[in-house]
Amino acid sequence: MSIAMTEKQKRDFETNGFIILEHFFTSDELDRLLSAVDEVGTKVRRAKGLGPDDPFAIRNALAHHDAFLDLIDHPRMLPLVVDAIGWNIQIRTTHLDYRPPYPSHLQAGDLGSGKGADHQAGYRNVVWHPDLADDHLFEAPSLDGRLPFMEVKAFYVLSDLNESNSGNLWMVPGSHKRKPQELRDMNYKVDPGDAVELKLPPGAAVLWRTATWHCVGPNLSDKTRKIMHVGYHYRWLRPTDYVQQDPDLIAGSSPIRRQLLGALATDNNPLGDDPEFHPSSQHWLTQNQDDIPLMAWVKEDAPSNINL
Numbered sequence: 001m002s003i004a005m006t007e008k009q010k011r012d013f014e015t016n017g018f019i020i021l022e023h024f025f026t027s028d029e030l031d032r033l034l035s036a037v038d039e040v041g042t043k044v045r046r047a048k049g050l051g052p053d054d055p056f057a058i059r060n061a062l063a064h065h066d067a068f069l070d071l072i073d074h075p076r077m078l079p080l081v082v083d084a085i086g087w088n089i090q091i092r093t094t095h096l097d098y099r100p101p102y103p104s105h106l107q108a109g110d111l112g113s114g115k116g117a118d119h120q121a122g123y124r125n126v127v128w129h130p131d132l133a134d135d136h137l138f139e140a141p142s143l144d145g146r147l148p149f150m151e152v153k154a155f156y157v158l159s160d161l162n163e164s165n166s167g168n169l170w171m172v173p174g175s176h177k178r179k180p181q182e183l184r185d186m187n188y189k190v191d192p193g194d195a196v197e198l199k200l201p202p203g204a205a206v207l208w209r210t211a212t213w214h215c216v217g218p219n220l221s222d223k224t225r226k227i228m229h230v231g232y233h234y235r236w237l238r239p240t241d242y243v244q245q246d247p248d249l250i251a252g253s254s255p256i257r258r259q260l261l262g263a264l265a266t267d268n269n270p271l272g273d274d275p276e277f278h279p280s281s282q283h284w285l286t287q288n289q290d291d292i293p294l295m296a297w298v299k300e301d302a303p304s305n306i307n308l
């Protein structure tokens with residue numbers, strides 16, 4: 001059953017590994033997010049002693065501003081996320097990337113090489129990669145060398161990435177079906193004909209399988225790259241950004257939001273009715289629907305009620 005994805009989006013997601021939503025945010029939503037980036041940027045610069053033209057990136061961005069927190073259950077994105085990966089999910093990571101234009105003297109390294117003067121100067125030249133494929137992170141469970149489907153990210157474009165070389169995200173369509181070893185054997189040099197540079201306006205969003213090979217191009221434009229990624233994975237995996245989110249944040253959240261923040265729906269019986277002899281974590285097996293609010297929402301309310 002699909003609650004939000006069109007047939008074409010399903011095909012694109014399956015075939016290419018991503019779907020593009022060109023005009024995702026309203027202008028009010030975008031303005032709020034851009035103000036949040038400014039506010040958080042001021043805080044980060046102060047804390048880290050950075051100048052106004054220095055790049056920075058932060059993780060667990062949801063804890064830094066309500067505008068970022070509100071992205072995790074965005075009423076037009078969450079149904080698509082559920083269609084993509086199901087309801088048994090939580091947030092793995094939320095990241096914000098702020099990348100001002102390169103200084104004119106700064107030489108960009110080769111695309112997706114993970115190297116170069118720009119990389120050394122802190123403008124991360126992200127090497128071509130699928131997420132979760134480092135040797136030490138995730139190799140053994142694969143049967144044939146390909147990555148199982150473990151997570152999706154919503155990529156949010158907050159600044160103008162319409163022009164080439166503005167710090168655009170690059171993808172290799174269909175590469176979620178290829179083996180990470182292939183990329184290693186290619187010494188991380190992707191055939192330019194296989195790659196696409198996502199040229200997107202401010203306010204666009206992309207829902208993507210993170211097994212899709214990707215990297216980030218240099219910012220040779222005169223505008224700062226401002227983007228966010230919100231990553232969702234299964235509740236029985238461990239998040240990157242937190243062991244536990246702030247209890248106050250959880251306490252003030254809706255049941256669906258609590259689930260997405262990695263918390264159990266109730267404090268009662270987190271290990272079931274017989275915790276001593278037959279423990280059964282709510283992250284795995286659930287005694288009743290209320291333990292997984294997003295499941296209850298999908299089964300009972302969606303798609304008529306997208307008021308989360």
Ligand SMILES: O=C(O)CCC(=O)C(=O)O
Pocket residue numbers: 097126131169214215216227229
């Ligand atoms: O900054 C970006 O857009 C890409 C970050 C990245 O490589 C990732 O999300 O794995």
